[in-house]
Amino acid sequence: MLARFVRRPWLAAVVLLLGACGSGREAADASAPARLLPPGAEGIDLSHHNGPVDWGRLGTEPLDFVYLKATEGTDHTDPRFQENWQAATRLGWKVGAYHFYLLCHAGAPQAENFIRQVEVRPGTLPPAVDLEHAHNCKAHGGREAALSELRAFLGALEAEYGTLPVIYTTPAFHAEWLAGEDFEAHPVWIRSLDGAPAQRHAIWQYSMKGRLAGVEGPVDLNRAAD
Numbered sequence: 001m002l003a004r005f006v007r008r009p010w011l012a013a014v015v016l017l018l019g020a021c022g023s024g025r026e027a028a029d030a031s032a033p034a035r036l037l038p039p040g041a042e043g044i045d046l047s048h049h050n051g052p053v054d055w056g057r058l059g060t061e062p063l064d065f066v067y068l069k070a071t072e073g074t075d076h077t078d079p080r081f082q083e084n085w086q087a088a089t090r091l092g093w094k095v096g097a098y099h100f101y102l103l104c105h106a107g108a109p110q111a112e113n114f115i116r117q118v119e120v121r122p123g124t125l126p127p128a129v130d131l132e133h134a135h136n137c138k139a140h141g142g143r144e145a146a147l148s149e150l151r152a153f154l155g156a157l158e159a160e161y162g163t164l165p166v167i168y169t170t171p172a173f174h175a176e177w178l179a180g181e182d183f184e185a186h187p188v189w190i191r192s193l194d195g196a197p198a199q200r201h202a203i204w205q206y207s208m209k210g211r212l213a214g215v216e217g218p219v220d221l222n223r224a225a226d
Helices: 003-007 011-031 081-090 106-116 143-161 170-178
Strands: 042-046 066-073 094-100 128-131 166-169 188-191 201-212 220-222
Touching: 003 011, 066 220, 081 094, 094 106, 094 166, 106 143, 106 170, 128 143, 128 170, 143 170, 166 170, 166 201, 170 188, 170 201
Parallel strands: 042 066, 066 094, 094 128, 128 166, 166 188, 188 201
Antiparallel strands: 042 220, 201 220
């Protein structure tokens, strides 16, 4: 085959050009975060703030995945995490755990808190970290020190679970803390309540006021990127 192309220089050039274009696409795809979920998959996130869940009733809803709060800061554990995890797993949904990150705490002990509660489980969604201004505390030591602690947290989770953690955030927090700081490889789970987010994302939280069978009160609704 190669000898046939060599006898036709113009065809060889076309093949080389197409090969180069293909390599470029592969390189671009390799640098992009891997898809977490099927396009348009619907999901929710829950914590103890949602109260006790009637999983039998919730299981009748057309959902594909759920993220469950596991930990917060260096020592808090969500009291319903293990119960919720087991119940959601029995439904056959994709299940993941998340940590609410506190800017005023060091990163490594926050990672240790999460790792103590969340086993390395094959087939689950990557661990996620909730980064937002609401209910957070002021970072100690300035911006660079806080970012260093966050990187330590993310690095510890990546080492433990063998995958890049998902970053849940808001447009405001992303602009202030994350943009331009080399977090682009992490899949982004973005809250955007006024319409589809402009930035690249893996998951879009589009509502905080969903109503679903089996859960009292409002529920966060999420959709995987198309």
